[in-house]
Amino acid sequence: MANRLLRRIAEEVLGGEKARLVWSRIDIIGDIAVIKRPFTGGVDLEDLKRVAAELVRRLPYIKSVWLAYSPVEGPYKTREFIHLAGEPRSETVYVEHGCRFRVDIRRVFITPRLNYEHIRIARLVEPGEVVVNMFAGAGLFSIIAACKSRPRTVYSIDVNPDAYRFMVENVRLNRVEDVVVPILGDAARVVEERLVRVADRVLMPLPELALEYLPYAVKALRGRGTVHVYLHVHYPRGTDPLKTSERLVGEALKALGVRYKVVGSRRVRPVGPRTLQTVVDVVVESVKEEALG
Structure with a gap:
């Protein structure tokens, strides 16, 4: 219903051809589009301002509209924004799977297009598990898992001070202080100093760093355990992005001396021309001692 309404507004403002380039790229985060x-x-920018003004005029639940101008970049996972219409406010409360998250779109990464992935991971978490989330942002993966499953502990790490601040607030907001442990710092260093051999499951939802940080995910496992590796994969015509993803993860694990089994992989979302975010779910079955350093 929401998609049809966004499409209709874009078509009325821009006409069919331009609207096709815009409407499917609108996300609603709390009361911000x-x-x-x-x-x-x-x-062009004037086209987008006209669409934004119409969104604010016709949809009472949208109070502010922003253009995400740049890709997500850097260790803090932030991007550049331009205000288009409505209140010049970038902070909001976003609700997903019954959990509430206070966020600032200019300071932390958040996308409703990970909605399914958040709940998929939560449903895989088994009672009593210890989970390490190496790139937690404002805490969505961690908190939804804590609310929907029964993990013993979720160590929720992020290097971005703003993301950490919102994560701490969101843990309180959703009353999971006894389960989710927010940690500010670089995930590699945090694992080395505090979290070697503690986890049953490790989440790596930062595609730019996943393969580089995979040795630390393995170190965090206490033995046999599961790692969820998120990647950005460019796939030329005639290639399979999931096979490419599985190959990249497999090569990295073999180089670490890890015996593993891929238990699943899936397309998460498009992130560029012929480029997908994918996830590979891997069970690590055994690790050579030297891999633990």
Whole structure:
């Protein structure tokens, strides 16, 4: 229903051809609409301002509209935004799977397009598990898992001070202080100093660093355990992005002397022309001692 309404508004403002480049790239986060810059040309800033003004006028639950101008970049996972219409406010409360999250779209990474992935991971977590989330952001994976499953502990790490601040607030907001442990710091260092051989499951939802930090995910496992590795994969025509993802993760684990089994992989979302975010779910069955350093 929401998608049909966004499409209709974009078509009425821009016409069919331009609207096609815009409407599917609108995300609603709390009472803020975010328009991600179209992959291809043909739509300029004035076009987007006209769409944004109409969204605020016709949809009472949208109070502010922003253009996500740059890709997500850097260790803090932030991007550049331009205010388009409505209140010049970037902080909001976003609700997903019955959990509430206070966020600032300019300071922390958040996308409702990970909605299914958040609940998929939560449903995989088994009672009593210890989970390490190496790139937790404002805490969505961690808190939804704590609310929907019964993990013993979720260590929730992020290097971005703003993300950590919101994560601490969101842990209190959802009353999971006895389960989720927010930690500010670089995940590699945190694992080395505090979390070697503690986890049954490790989450790596930062594609840019996943393969580089995979040795630390393995170190965090207390023995046999599961690692969820998120990647960005460019796939030329005729290639399979899931096979490519499984191969990349397999090569990295073999180089560490890890015996493993891929138990699943899936397309998460498009992130660029012929580029996908994927996830590979791997069970680590055994690790050579030297891999633990």
